[in-house]
Amino acid sequence: EIVMTQSPVTLSVSPGERATLSCRASQSVSGNLAWYQQKPGQAPRLLIYGASTRATDIPARFSGSGSGTEFTLTISSLQSEDFAVYYCLQYKNWYTFGQGTKLEIK
Amino acid sequence: EVQLVESGGGLVQPGGSLRLSCAASGFTFSTYWMSWVRQAPGKGLEWVANINQDGSEKYFVDSVKGRFTISRDNAKNSLYLQMNSLRAEDTAVYYCARSVVISAFDMWGQGTMVTVSS
Numbered sequence: 470e471i472v473m474t475q476s477p478v479t480l481s482v483s484p485g486e487r488a489t490l491s492c493r494a495s496q497s498v499s500g501n502l503a504w505y506q507q508k509p510g511q512a513p514r515l516l517i518y519g520a521s522t523r524a525t526d527i528p529a530r531f532s533g534s535g536s537g538t539e540f541t542l543t544i545s546s547l548q549s550e551d552f553a554v555y556y557c558l559q560y561k562n563w564y565t566f567g568q569g570t571k572l573e574i575k
Numbered sequence: 576e577v578q579l580v581e582s583g584g585g586l587v588q589p590g591g592s593l594r595l596s597c598a599a600s601g602f603t604f605s606t607y608w609m610s611w612v613r614q615a616p617g618k619g620l621e622w623v624a625n626i627n628q629d630g631s632e633k634y635f636v637d638s639v640k641g642r643f644t645i646s647r648d649n650a651k652n653s654l655y656l657q658m659n660s661l662r663a664e665d666t667a668v669y670y671c672a673r674s675v676v677i678s679a680f681d682m683w684g685q686g687t688m689v690t691v692s693s
Contacts, residue, residue, distance in 0.1 A: 512684065512685055513620065518678065518681070524681065560674075560677055560678055560679060563622065564610070564612075564622035565622070566622070567619070
């Protein structure tokens with residue numbers, strides 16, 4: 470089983486600033502990595518797939534990078550609606566999610 | 576409108592059974608792999624099971640093998656999860672989600688809550 474580890478667990482950032490979230494895989498997943506945003510009481514929403522491709526209707530302030538075992542989600546200028554929990558997902562070998570990073574307002 | 580709508584959740588005693596349904600609309604259901612993903616209260620996401628387009632391939636996470644079955648009816652645009660021998664640790668919101676082959680889940684339902692408790 471591929472284990473996905475996200476860091477930090479909680480990230481406090483001010484609106485307008487940049488946020489950088491990390492995801493590490495226990496073995497290479499190549500580019501088979503997605504990022505999701507989840508707000509309370511809602512289903513996850515796909516942001517990024519293929520490590521760096523934005524999903525439909527996702528704003529350009531969201532970007533993904535990385536390959537192999539190290540991945541990053543960057544939100545360039547935080548808007549109020551971006552404060553949520555973010556999950557990474559590997560789909561190289563079935564599916565495993567990271568434990569999530571809570572992005573909170575500083 | 577493109578959507579997935581789950582139903583069938585509820586309160587069930589340990590050892591009991593429950594059948595979840597997911598109704599798809601607005602897209603060609605028969606061309607997608609479909610999955611169930613769950614989220615225990617206050618916890619992260621866990622993939623549970625998936626099924627290919629014609630139902631000939633089915634896969635499960637180890638913790639539910641032998642207890643859960645997944646099926647689909649393409650004529651009814653519906654996905655199902657039959658859950659038997661339920662345990663307290665199966666308590667979660669269950670989401671259905673679609674993917675193109677084994678790839679990222681690009682659409683999710685709103686979820687249905689399953690509570691296993693005496």
